[in-house]
Amino acid sequence: MSIVHGVNKNHYVNQALAKTAVLISVMALSVSALATVGGGQRIEILGYDKAEQKVFVLRHYDDGRGRLPQLYYYDLSNKNPEKLVEVRSLYINPKTKKYDEFEDSGGRFSKELKQIKNRVVALKPTYTQVRVQVESLRQQKKSNLQSWLGEIGQGTEYQFNYKLHADEAKYSSPVHSATAYSVCLTSDNVIYKVPNQPYALSTVKYKGTLMEGGYDYQDAVLLQQTK
Template identity: 45%
Template sequence: MLKLKTSLLSLIFLPCTSFATVGGPQNIEILGYDHQDQKVYLLKHYEDGRGRLPQLYYYQFKNNQHPEKLIQVNSLYINPKTKKIDYDQDSRLFNQEIRKIKNRLQLLITISKSTIKVQILNKTTSKEKSWYDPNEFIPKYKYTYQLTSKNFKSQIHQAIDYRQGLSISQAYKIPNQQKIIATVKYLGLPFETGYTIEDPVLLIPKK
């Protein structure tokens, strides 16, 4: 009887690692506009089990012939001990630097998401093996698209989606600039129950 109780207790307290959730969405946080340097800063948050630091990016408008190009910041991720990029280090120093950046930024002006349209230029449908069973297949949609509004348009972008649909999740006008920034949201990660990705897209005046 004692052996039976011990066995039951062992089963009760077994770690349920096989049911752990490790995936998560990728979300965009628009930090604001640096008037002096003419930059828009944003963070890409990885909401998964890894807990890595969010990735900092910016758009550079001053003296830039390609303002739509998103520039990745690496300098904030240098580990002081290893002198190498480390996304898994302690977040305290990183958060201090982000606060310094935020303090000099101007908030963007929220605009209606309905004023921006997703124009699908091309769409291809295929299948790929599912993450849970290599004998099962799931649909995969590859989009080539462009964002447009009344007087603005974006460059051509691509997205791979697993739910058949792109949507505008955020939209802002940039102060003192004839530019709009929006985020496109789609089910870009098919693992577990599926997770969404947000991509930032810059719109400039139509020519």
């Protein structure tokens, strides 16, 4: 039986802790290497500005690019209120004078967005059947589909032209279009009625990219009373 003298027990404990720390670091690196960079797009309906007669919506990008959400509005006083207007002024970088969707320069975007949220009236959801009426559908095989990260291979692209009908056809939309990567265009069966206006908002959902197996995109749709 051999006896080892003068060895501190803490030495072995420290070695074990060091090995554990290395193992955790390696595992963390492996997980980060496998982290997704793709993602879907979803719509947030902010509400109705009564004074300006505008309905504001946000498009959120849930991918790894770090883009700011894109702000839009429907101008209900316009002759074509169904047109979704993209707001670009809040994304102008004061230094470069160029559109920048990645940096909230001086917190301007966040400040303006907060002001909009404070003055709009939130639209309450009404759960009802929303029917997607496909007006036309074209499909095309493509060998070089692209994503923001580069080429992602081949697949079938579907071009939809569609209308929405909601609340027993009391509300309908004009024809809209969507580019999808599966033969599926769905609604969440909910509308958001604008108070004291003949309009309501809804959304459609479809597979908007094949990146990393595919992600769903949402689009906002403005409907008008028909009855």
